[in-house]
Amino acid sequence: MPLQEGDLVKIPQFQRTIAEKLVGKNKQMGAQFLMNVLVEEVGELSRALRKGTTDEVAEEVCDIIFAVTSIANLRGVDVEPFLKRKYIDRPLSEISREWTDVSWR
Amino acid sequence: MPLQEGDLVKIPQFQRTIAEKLVGKNKQMGAQFLMNVLVEEVGELSRALRKGTTDEVAEEVCDIIFAVTSIANLRGVDVEPFLKRKYIDRPLSEISREWTDVSWR
Numbered sequence: 001m002p003l004q005e006g007d008l009v010k011i012p013q014f015q016r017t018i019a020e021k022l023v024g025k026n027k028q029m030g031a032q033f034l035m036n037v038l039v040e041e042v043g044e045l046s047r048a049l050r051k052g053t054t055d056e057v058a059e060e061v062c063d064i065i066f067a068v069t070s071i072a073n074l075r076g077v078d079v080e081p082f083l084k085r086k087y088i089d090r091p092l093s094e095i096s097r098e099w100t101d102v103s104w105r
Numbered sequence: 106m107p108l109q110e111g112d113l114v115k116i117p118q119f120q121r122t123i124a125e126k127l128v129g130k131n132k133q134m135g136a137q138f139l140m141n142v143l144v145e146e147v148g149e150l151s152r153a154l155r156k157g158t159t160d161e162v163a164e165e166v167c168d169i170i171f172a173v174t175s176i177a178n179l180r181g182v183d184v185e186p187f188l189k190r191k192y193i194d195r196p197l198s199e200i201s202r203e204w205t206d207v208s209w210r
Contacts, residue, residue, distance in 0.1 A: 009189055010113040021197040031154045038169075042147055045176070049136045058182040059191070061173045064143075065184065066192050068166045071150070077163040079170065084114055086164070087171050092126040 011080040018066065019073040026074045034074065038067040116185040123171065124178040131179045139179065143172040 026034060045060035052060075072079050087095060131139060150165035157165075177184050192200065 008115040008117050009185055009193060010115045011119060012113050014116060014188060014193065017193050021200065025197075035151055035154065038147060038150075042143060045143075045173070046140055049140065049176070049180075054180050054182050057180045058177060058184060058187045061177045061182070061184055062187045062191055064173045065170055065188060068150070068169045071154070072163060072166045075154075075159050075162045077159055077166070079163060079166055080114055082163045082167045083119060083170060086167055088114060088119065088122050092130075095126065 011083065012078060015069050015073065015079060018069050022070060023073050026070050031071060031074055034067060034071045038064065038071070041067055116188065117183060120174050120178065120184060123174050127175060128178050131175050136176060136179055139172060139176045143169065143176070146172055 041060060041063040045057065045064060048056040048060045069079065146165060146168040150162070150169060153161040153165045174184065
């Protein structure tokens with residue numbers, strides 16, 4: 001069943017929910033631990049892209065978003081204004097100016 | 106100036122905006138290129154956590170969210186329902202069951 005517009009999760013709402021559940025635990029674990037988790041998840045995404053299903057790719061993408069959001073929470077930064085300024089409000093030409101595939105060289 | 110509640114970006118809205126700007130370009134570049142971008146950004150986040158400012162950490166977190174959202178767009182998956190099911194709707198005890206810091210051993 002497709003989600004209704006009103007049900008859709010806002011980025012700050014996602015970040016706050018993760019913070020409420022995990023900030024204490026993340027403070028115990030620290031940034032290095034979260035970097036380890038992130039790198040592990042990046043490896044899993046790479047594997048899913050080569051061998052996995054679409055759902056497995058989606059799961060790994062979400063695990064990475066979760067890991068980096070936890071890092072943002074640990075440092076006390078809100079990601080939404082940065083995402084908005086850098087990727088929503090800027091034109092494509094600025095975002096992709098340095099977006100060059102080296103395999104084309 | 107703090108954002109008003111109505112201005113906050115919803116996760117699907119962010120994903121759709123990125124898709125509108127970049128899906129054609131991403132298809133040209135492909136998943137391996139986007140994985141390269143992701144790994145580069147993970148390295149930059151690691152550096153920012155060691156030596157950077159809070160704003161630099163936030164920038165790198167956003168670049169990673171952008172890279173993995175682009176990968177999701179390339180594979181045609183909506184991340185919001187996966188994020189919601191896996192991290193918003195589940196209790197902490199399930200999320201962190203296997204969340205163990207090896208440096209404690």
